[in-house]
Amino acid sequence: MRGNLLSDYSATGVACANIAFIKYWGNRDPLLRIPSNGSISMNLQGLTTQTQVSFSPELPADQLSLNGKSAAGAALQRVSKFLEHVRQLSGMQWVAQVESENNFPTGAGIASSASAFAALSLAASRAAGLDLSEAQLSRLARRGSGSACRSVPGGFVEWQAGESDQDSYAYSIAPASHWNLADCVAIVSQEHKETGSFHGHALADTSPLQPARLADAEQRLAQCRQAILQRDFGSLAQLIELDSNLMHAVMITQTPPLLYWQPATVEVMHAVQSWRKQGLAAAYTIDAGPNVHIICPAEESAKVKQNLLQIPGVQKVLRAEVGGPAYLIR
Ligand code: PMV
Helix, strand or coil: CCCCCCHHHEEEEEEEEEEECCCCCCCECCCCCCCCCCCCEEEEEEEEEEEEEEECCCCCEEEEEEEEEEEEEEHHHHHHHHHHHHHHCCCCCCEEEEEEEECCCCCCCCCCCHHHHHHHHHHHHCCCCCCCHHHHHHEEEHHCCHHHHHHHCEEEEEEECCEEEECCCEEECCCCCCCCCCEEEEECCCCCCCCCCHHHHHHHHHHCCHHHHHCCCCHHHHHHHHHCCCCHHHHHHHHHHHHHHHHHHHHHCCCCCCCCCHHHHHHHHHHHHHHHCCCCCCCCEECCCCEEEEEEEHHHHHHHHHHHCCCCCEEEEEEEEECCEEEEEE
């Protein structure tokens, strides 16, 4: 039961970023963000967004602060549109103050929209008086950013593509404790990308390669699920590089093309493949940007990081192990 204190209409959520092993690229329904294929990811422990949402009758309009700075324009509009959906679900009439902080640097090659919309879903729904199940929260987060639905459950997570708002959500296929993997993110550029994923998804179907990527997606999902459940790093390594290459083949052949790789990106890809031939368990995967995520067993991550820092184009390396689900703090 609510009291009449304003603080009752406030909540704070925390969620991890995630890195996809089987990528989401292209939407069947762009407005609802129903994806063209299912995807599988790992949450990144310690790389988090913390978001406080406070609904109030005293504010003139929704307000957003990002990493301590007041935000307007497209970022505020996107959050406000999302809050509108929460207001429709909950019957809440008030506008809100949203304060969001990432503990990882912006432009560091880690998509902040996933952790941001997962944390916002949790905080906004709770502040508006809703008590949503994990699946409901994941569906809500999906409306803000597709990959955000995968940052709601913990550990290794699958987003079932589904066909409607109702059946398109993510769930955990194994908890974080299941397999001690790490992601070493090789930062080769900190520039803001010109084309974000929202516009990129919309052009996926212009690539003649997208149908081939989609036709085989179910099989890759099944192989990935199995590699995770059996902790089979050799199979996982081959599969995540294949899936990342398939997504980038589509990106490069879209109209207009999206070529996110920089020379140092390709340097790192070659290096990782040669380390693996020499017996180091490591595999690369790349999102909508030039930085490279190197997945490895956690015990190999010091070696991977040390090797990466010797490649001239690598500016720095961030490291994360497998993270848990989104949670509320008071
Ligand atoms: O959630 P979005 O719209 O930012 O799309 C994410 C797309 C990729 O990061 C490239 C792949 C993925 O599955 O995370």
